[in-house]
């Protein structure tokens with residue numbers, strides 16, 4: 092991290108392809124060479140020709156001529172087969188495809204026919220379309236095509252809306268089976284805009300028989316911002332989140348709201364298609380993209396699998412003949428081939444722009460560089476007490492540019508305050524007794540010594556570590572770096588009896604506190620062989636001259652991604668009584684767990700596929716660097732108009748005070764619970780019990796999250812915040828991280844999955860109930876999610892929108908926010924429309 096040089100960061104690589112919807116050539120390795128020479132990385136090819144199209148139209152036409160009108164059978168069913176003789180499309184012939192298997196095939200993206208209509212309400216058209224698709228997929232698979240682009244479902248048929256999506260989804264499932272090595276990309280618009288769904292000459296949709304259509308009622312249809320996402324959700328659900336099923340997303344000239352953009356950002360968009368018409372012209376007449384387009388591309392390119400860009404309708408690839416290409420006309424604003432040959436003329440200005448955009452990609456943030464390859468990768472949680480960390484793991488922690496700085500700052504402030512307030516110390520010499528518990532390889536020890544020197548406050552430094560391997564390094568550092576100033580203790584902190592000081596100077600000898608916790612004698616460290624190093628003033632003292640004292644400041648870093656999930660509360664309980672009972676300080680002083688519901692299709696798909704070999708997979712909280720997720724509950728005001736101003740990237744109708752033009756909406760993250768140290772309220776342990784009760788570390792919460800837009804909830808994203816000392820805080824909460832500890836890299840968030848995704852209605856509510864449970868031997872979590880729709884009690888009152896929340900920042904204002912959430916929806920009845928299983932990580936609970 093320290094050696095990072097931004098100028099050497101290569102940034103994301105763009106893979107750019109060329110699409111022409113009626114390419115009429117056989118692609119050979121020579122053609123591919125031509126494509127590469129033009130600076131494109133790949134190209135598309137249609138699977139079938141216009142000859143095939145004409146053949147199917149002819150077939151349909153003669154079939155319809157001889158067909159009886161559809162009739163009802165004797166039970167009143169207007170059946171699909173009873174009244175139609177099956178129409179079978181004969182297999183492909185030579186003239187039906189230019190595609191032929193050769194060395195170039197693997198570098199092509201095949202495109203299936205856009206003139207079919209798998210969603211047609213007329214079963215004849217739907218079935219004919221299905222046959223066409225199957226013939227094309229089968230031939231593409233035979234030729235060795237690796238990627239297929241499939242035009243998305245037609246959503247509007249007269250008054251019918253989205254009725255045929257399930258037929259489409261069913262056909263895609265068949266296609267996935269027919270082409271087992273093909274990656275399928277469903278080509279979708281970002282929003283459902285009925286006006287852009289127009290039929291062109293030769294399309295099958297208008298040939299649907301009137302008997303199967305419901306005439307439109309004449310009311311103009313509105314843009315549905317999440318309409319195409321809805322269709323995609325149905326398609327991928329039908330195929331059970333298939334690992335070879337992706338989105339090809341078409342970027343319109345006017346981008347939809349950031350809510351819609353953020354949703355697509357969370358989906359597996361592997362192709363981003365940009366039509367020539369989506370470009371603007373700069374002052375010199377060259378094609379450029381708006382700021383909001385650039386921002387969306389930049390975000391997409393930072394995903395674990397960056398999408399390929401497909402330029403459509405931007406004129407031909409120089410040197411490739413395609414006289415009948417209708418797309419080439421669209422580029423007439425730009426130089427023709429003959430013009431291109433003239434000096435200084437760029438024959439591919441759109442491509443040049445995209446290549447230039449690649450060079451101008453913003454530098455990656457510290458966490459992005461650190462997490463390369465870890466985005467959306469599920470990591471099993473740690474068992475920190477039973478498993479000893481490797482040196483390399485500590486080394487990774489130690490690269491954090493913020494965490495250790497902040498700890499040093501916190502220790503410095505605590506020491507300064509101690510001295511300024513003239514508080515008595517636990518050491519006879521007046522030194523502040525400071526112990527780092529769970530010292531690892533010692534970075535916090537180094538920082539504590541530095542803070543003491545800077546503050547000019549002398550400390551008696553102790554370091555406790557249970558990992559015997561890390562302890563070897565602590566011994567070495569004490570000799571080489573710390574000048575023997577540190578007393579090292581190799582022990583589980585829960586068995587440590589506390590620091591010792593020369594006897595004569597203390598007014599009273601303390602009890603061996605570790606024993607009072609009831610930890611077995613076998614766990615207690617043995618004096619002499621465990622303690623190493625030289626404590627400054629009593630290095631030569633014999634055991635008899637020493638007595639136990641308190642630690643004035645205990646410093647620890649035992650936090651997990653969800654604050655308490657690596658058992659910091661249980662470990663610190665073990666040293667609770669060692670802390671100076673009057674003035675003692677724990678750094679951290681407190682920490683809290685936070686969460687928010689998310690749509691996370693990639694993570695859901697991974698969990699589903701892991702479940703095959705591990706039934707506990709959906710009951711496991713995972714550590715994961717969340718990237719391709721969409722926050723379902725946000726604090727920003729949605730725009731009323733689904734477009735943003737394309738030329739300057741500002742949102743034409745966004746009320747002031749809302750989020751910026753290119754930032755995704757801010758999540759509504761709420762606090763689940765918190766822990767404070769030292770804990771003066773641990774109940775006395777019962778002498779009747781052989782084990783220590785951990786009941787005081789149980790927690791429970793039930794939180795309501797208003798959801799503005801419809802979506803699918805796949806799980807909960809968890810974060811933490813901690814107050815180290817005073818105003819020195821660390822946070823992974825996306826709402827507060829920037830303010831409290833920007834660029835901190837030590838922790839990824841946690842993800843609590845749901846076995847089955849829950850669909851969320853527009854202006855609905857997501858209610859999450861969560862528990863931190865214990866049986867005194869281990870700790871685990873339980874979580875459950877419910878979804879509610881709001882039903883009006885008073886029909887004249889409009890449904891309240893769900894975006895009036897304030898961002899979560901601390902535990903204190905939690906109650907206010909909960910009440911606000913309830914209050915703002917008064918007058919409405921909640922109707923539960925979905926409920927998840929009660930998930931439990933008990934099987935993989937964290938052993939105490």
Ligand SMILES: C[S@@+](CC[C@H](N)C(=O)[O-])C[C@H]1O[C@@H](n2cnc3c(N)ncnc32)[C@H](O)[C@@H]1O
Pocket residue numbers: 475476479480485488489528529530531532533534535555556557558561582583584585647648649650662
């Ligand atoms: C997350 S690491 C932090 C290490 C180091 N303080 C740092 O910040 O780089 C937590 C350390 O605490 C140690 N640890 C965890 N539980 C402990 C316990 N009960 N007693 C002693 N050490 C413990 C682990 O072995 C590990 O070295």
